[in-house]
Amino acid sequence: MGVNQSRIAVLCNYELLPERVGGMDYFYWMFDAKCKEQGIEIDWFFPNLSNHGGYSKLNLHSSNYKNVENYFLDNYSNNQYSHVITHFIELCTPFYKKLKKRNSAKIIAIDHNPRPLSGYPLKKRLEKKTKGILYAKYIDLFVGVSEYSKDQLIKELGSFIKDRIKVVCNGLEIQKFKVKSDFSVSNKFLTASHLRKDKGIQDVIYAVAALKKESDVPFTIDVYGEGPYETDLKNLVNEFDLGNTIIFKGSISNLHEVYSEYSYLIHPSHGETFCYTVVEALLSNLPVITTNDQGNVLKLVKENNNGFLFDVGDSTKLKMILLSILNGKNTIVNGLEKEPEVLQFSLEKMVDNHIKLLQ
CATH class of the missing domain: 3.40.50.2000 (Glycogen Phosphorylase B;)
Structure with missing residues (x-):
């Protein structure tokens, strides 16, 4: 045939x-x-x-x-x-x-x-x-x-x-992504994933809880997604009284338009085979904070160039990255040139x- x-x-x-x-x-x-x-x-x-x-x-x-x-x-x-x-x-x-x-x-x-x-x-x-x-x-x-x-x-x-x-x-509709052009620091972060334990959102909560003891600089982290670990994550946020900082937004269909409104994507994943979220953020010119080998499985995130990296589960290192950004000591504000690897x-x-x- x-x-x-x-x-x-x-x-x-x-x-x-x-x-x-x-x-x-x-x-x-x-x-x-x-x-x-x-x-x-x-x-x-x-x-x-x-x-x-x-x-x-x-x-x-x-x-x-x-x-x-x-x-x-x-x-x-x-x-x-x-x-x-x-x-x-x-x-x-x-x-x-x-x-x-x-x-x-x-x-x-x-x-x-x-x-x-x-x-x-x-x-x-x-x-x-x-x-x-x-x-x-x-x-x-x-x-x-x-x-x-x-x-x-x-x-x-x-x-x-x-x-x-x-x-x-895997591939994405590259042309539909709204590209970030304003790199002034807004201290707005997001995560976007299915809410499972292996996505590592709990590490973000632990990092923020520790950070709040060292800094009073205001910031927010919007969590996009739903899943079986959602209740546990919300309980953890309530336990640390972080409801005004970590905000659950549910699932939305237009993330491709939303990435550009934020300062950074945080993707603390414990394991990926491809990782759409990181590629989507980079297509939107949004810097990425993610884990060394798991979230960065495609090796697209370059330290201090288009993002920052930390080891899986290392909430202390994630806290230090966030603190340095909030204090203006270590941030990416001059825009990004899309890597050819992303455009493929x-x-x-x-x-x-x-x-x-x-x-």
Whole structure:
């Protein structure tokens, strides 16, 4: 079957939420449109249905919040697809073996999964190695969203997948970001992430609690996002009486317009595979304060150039960075020149590279 006559299936363990439109949503919409231009039809499989944004134009199938893989196997695995692509689905499970035995489609597995900072425990590492030996052979191509993701996949599953793995970085609609032009110090900071413990927002709270004992310079940190750790974070803010400084804003759909209103992004993450938030901030010319290897997984933040770096969990160092900024001793006020590395993360390039995987 030629690529221009293909029908492919894309499985995504990714809930469709109108209030949480992010980079992957825009990718799905553009990828579908570009594939249709080339005569490639896509059946999309998600846990739920939605018609917000570009989803109204996609051929959607819902598992009704049941296991997406099992739903596909039970109802569609005998269809004649040229490719089956998986996003946000656990790699190297019996699903891939069952699918390969029922369908001649090439299977492409995209890895988006963050890793724990301290690594997986021994039992989990052995389990991943075993699954790699048993099931990796049923996946035709592995795709990492960064070099870090690629290296971790090889480490976890085995060196035998080296010849079947590529890196395709995520992308964003670069042109839509409002660019920061006013670099006068406003002492307004923000964080933006899913509120999980591994995003490290608790480290910001500890840093601010300590900072308040040393400085009375006013500042605010707006927290954008929602998630399972939200209540714990709010309780911690209340415990330290920081409600006037750390303000929870919930999720918004226009962060691309909001970054430019702040002095710095703080991204204290304990683990990332790509990190949209840091790229988005830099595209907005917003300096970034983030963790050395995890938040800065793409190595785009350069110390004292377009931001500042600290080790994961080091709230004392984060406090010192914030204090030096508030005291005017160490700050970035002259604007930024976008690094060429940042500009390469365009949504168009990401879509084109994913289409090339089909060829």
